[in-house]
Amino acid sequence: MRTDFEYIVLGLGGLGSAAACWLARHAGRDVLGLEQFELGHVRGESQDHSRIIRLSYHTPGYVRLAKRAYESWDVVGREAGESCVLVTGGLDLAPRDSRIPLAPYMDSLRAEDVPFEHLDAAEIRYRWPQWAIGDDVHGLYQLQGGIAMAARANAVHQRLAREHGATLRDNAPVSAVRSIGGEVEVVAGGTAYRCRKLAVAAGPWSNQVLGYLGQSLPLEVTQEQVTYFATPHLKDFAPDRFPVWIWMDDPCYYGFPVFGEPATKIAQDAGGKVVTADTRSFTPDPANSARVRDWATAHLPRAVGPELYTKTCLYTLTPDRDFVLDTVPGHPDIAMAIGAGHAFKFASVIGRILSELSIAGATPTDLTPFRFDRPVLQEANPVRNYMQ
Ligand SMILES: Cc1cc2nc3c(=O)[nH]c(=O)nc-3n(C[C@H](O)[C@H](O)[C@H](O)COP(=O)(O)OP(=O)(O)OC[C@H]3O[C@@H](n4cnc5c(N)ncnc54)[C@H](O)[C@@H]3O)c2cc1C
Structure with missing residues (x-):
């Protein structure tokens, strides 16, 4: 069984499936996706038929991201031959x-x-x-x-990832992540995998995964x-x-x-x-x-x-309801996305951004509001405002 990959995606919900798809469009067989449960399970955030997608947002930055989201869904829908969005x-x-x-x-x-x-x-x-x-x-x-047709879109991202040659492994719970000598080791189901870059989209398990890296966020x-x-x-x-x-x-x-x-x-x-x-x-x-x-x-x-x-x-x-979309401090080879309860509409573009961060270390999208080290994420007991 192959254990060395260029890119690994941890978590194959909405955002991770998208990351696997966009990475595989670039790197094909050099992509591995690891999911702790069966693909399409209902224990996380991304199940069900539908999520709202909209351009209407409270900051110009989110409107720009939403424009790129529609464009990304369009690229994926055209390649798949089935649309993920119903206007x-x-x-x-x-x-x-x-x-x-x-x-x-x-x-x-x-x-x-x-x-x-x-x-x-x-x-x-x-x-x-x-x-x-x-x-x-x-x-x-x-x-x-x-x-945004959630369950269908997840299956579309997973299908395209596989068509491009990626390996998606279900029932593979990750129990350790380590940065070792310019590579990342990921242990899942008793097997140690190595990659050059890791993209984490662990949804409600984000703090467990961050714990393997000695980090945590006030989620x-x-x-x-x-x-x-x-x-x-x-x-x-x-x-x-x-x-x-x-x-x-x-x-x-x-x-x-x-x-x-x-x-x-x-x-x-x-x-x-x-x-x-x-x-x-x-x-x-x-x-x-x-x-x-x-x-x-x-x-x-x-x-x-x-x-x-x-x-x-x-x-x-997150306390301010903005995403986390950044590399993990001290781990430049590990990028992470946390959706803050409104990310499905952006799933494809967030997956694309995770792929850009992994492949090139940069993305055309301004990620300043989504930084891991923004002040509100450094507080142990931050003021929480979910009504944006
Ligand atoms: C009721 C509801 C309504 C919503 N409505 C909207 C809406 O209208 N519009 C909108 O844009 N968004 C909406 N959202 C938010 C959106 O659905 C989420 O932001 C998005 O689905 C998050 O996806 P995710 O991939 O981060 O999380 P998940 O889908 O939970 O995926 C994380 C995955 O990582 C896996 N994982 C975790 N830890 C490990 C590990 N150690 N090893 C292996 N695998 C692991 C999990 O099993 C899971 O499959 C809604 C959410 C809910 C719950």
């Missing part, structure tokens, strides 16, 4: 005095020359009578918003959940008729048109309890379910119906 339009709505003001989103889109519409409540109700909102609500509608892992509602009004929520949406306030809710199931999907963002990846349950929190149902019944009543199912999933949150 539905995206609507961000908020009361005028909300905890998450829309102004920075609109300013950032303007700064990056992205067209959008600023809608008042009457216009929102006229275009989508599904909404039951008061006159104090306004919205930002951006045409390119839509669905919080939370158990989130999404509910599929078997609405009797399925036609009103067809993806060509109803956009993905985010209610920009605290609590923050978001949802999808009918996609992947005969049901709408609605959830609260960052509404879950702090857990660990190894001790979390798979049981939905009834209080969270009740909040979502009550809010949706008041604001989007026709989307609600009998619960088809609620499924749980993890977020790995």
Whole structure:
């Protein structure tokens, strides 16, 4: 069995599968991916049919990264012969005095020359009578918003990685990582592998992997959940008729048109309890379910119906909710990505950036906001703000 590779990817969830794909497009058989469970497992962050993708973000830097994300999904989709993104339009709505003001989103889109519409409540109700909102609500509608098809996209990245010659090994838990004489040793399932560069995308297990390198970050892992509602009004929520949406306030809710199931999907963002990846349950929190149902019944009543199912999933949150996308301090041959609970839309471009850092040591994307050594990540008990 081959144990020497140019590049190893640790973790084959959404981001790691993308990294394996982009590395393999460059280095083919010199790429090894290691996943502790079976490919496509549901214990991490990247399962399910859908994730929101959007250009609308609160800083110009994120808008630029989102543009590169769409471009990367397009490259991958064309090569695979199957698209990973479904454009539905995206609507961000908020009361005028909300905890998450829309102004920075609109300013950032303007700064990056992205067209959008600023809608008042009457216009929102006229275009989508599904909404039951008061006159104090306004919205930002951006045409390119839509669905990143999570499970399909992971399979596409894995397929392309393999087609380019990469080895993807499942049920291979990594139990040690060491920098040795200009190389990196990675022990998985009792086998010691060597590589020149390692890309780590371990999601909620990030601190365990960092522990092997004598590092840790002030991350919080939370158990989130999404509910599929078997609405009797399925036609009103067809993806060509109803956009993905985010209610920009605290609590923050978001949802999808009918996609992947005969049901709408609605959830609260960052509404879950702090857990660990190894001790979390798979049981939905009834209080969270009740909040979502009550809010949706008041604001989007026709989307609600009998619960088809609620499924749980993890977020790995940095205190400022910005990503970690950098090499690990003291280990220039080890790059790492942590998604901060909003990275799926960027999965392909983050994988591409991990590949660029591994291959060339540089990327055209400005990674300053995502540095490992930014001040908030040096604090033991930082102030946490997840509502961005
Ligand atoms: C309910 C929910 C809704 C979301 N909605 C959105 C959204 O609408 N839009 C958006 O952009 N993002 C969204 N996100 C966030 C997004 O899904 C995540 O940021 C992204 O999936 C993170 O992917 P990842 O690869 O970092 O983590 P994971 O998918 O968890 O992958 C990490 C992988 O590493 C493996 N691993 C860990 N340690 C080891 C080890 N020692 N050895 C081998 N393998 C290891 C794990 O088994 C796992 O497979 C949502 C997340 C959730 C949970």
